[in-house]
Amino acid sequence: MARLILFNKPFGVLSQFTDRGSPTERATLSDFITVKGVYPAGRLDRDSEGLLLLTDDGRLQARIADPRFKLPKTYLVQVEGDPQEPELERLRLGVRLKDGLTLPAEALRIDAPDLWPRDPPIRVRQSIPDSWLKITLREGRNRQVRRMTAAVGLPTLRLVRWSIGDWTLAGIAPGQFADITA
Template sequence: MLYAFNKPYGVLCQFSGEGETLANYINTKNIYPAGRLDKDSEGLLLLTDDGQLQHQISHPKFDKEKTYVVQVDGEINTHALEQLRAGITLKDGLTKPAKARLINEPDWLWDRAPAVRFRKNLPTSWIELIITEGKNRQVRRMTAQVGFPTLRLIRTQIGHWTLDNIKLGHYERL
């Protein structure tokens, strides 16, 4: 079985622990996350009871594309997008080249609690970033490295599986 969950901000990608966890939202037994989203990230999380499928989804050797919609601090420029496309040197090595493009703020976006900081005089930008790795907090570290820290991070797709119209905090069997 495979499930898609629209993970809210602040939820840990585990079924036990301090604060909000997957157990607050998912009542299906014996399924486990295929990959992770950090507590500060939102969006698509796949869960399965199939260990082999879990490995194929989450292991970097399978080059499964992961698509993110990212709000960054500042007006991102072409140079920064080109750097993301070329690969970024992080403390744990060079990332694989990403697909990166400037987008408009998505019209399907839900409100986040707590809201992202708002400063009238400081602009933000939205980008779509597609990576095939999954280093710890990789997208956040990549955007910070090119001078545009991540304010909001939403995963919308893993391989051919998408968030589609799954409501925030809900899950569906695929």
């Protein structure tokens, strides 16, 4: 059986076990994951939080990370602005980015989720409202959610990956992990 780790990656942590060549020491997976022989199945940017899967099975790792399998990834996204139906519809139809048109996404406006506080907190501007979206993608381009929301005029303030396929963060605190068999 393959080993699978569901890790709630905190803000500011690299999605790798080492930080070679950096003049400053940045937090890595090795600061949180003591399990040997597991590797990330995909990535999550340093300034993003949430679910990162790690496994000891190369085939499972490829199935999770490879865009050909179109495994849905759901994000809770705090954006600057007041999203209306036209912006949401653009996300649902696909957004033209520098590297081409994205696949259609599921995009819903949601109430603020009950999440842990982010450290450091997001910047707040009193004159500009912020809102929450739930966005599900079936592809994984570099910084895709951030680029999509910016393209429709809603810059991302906070990005939390909540689920990958059927695996979710439910019950896993930031910096903690659940070790399961897949």
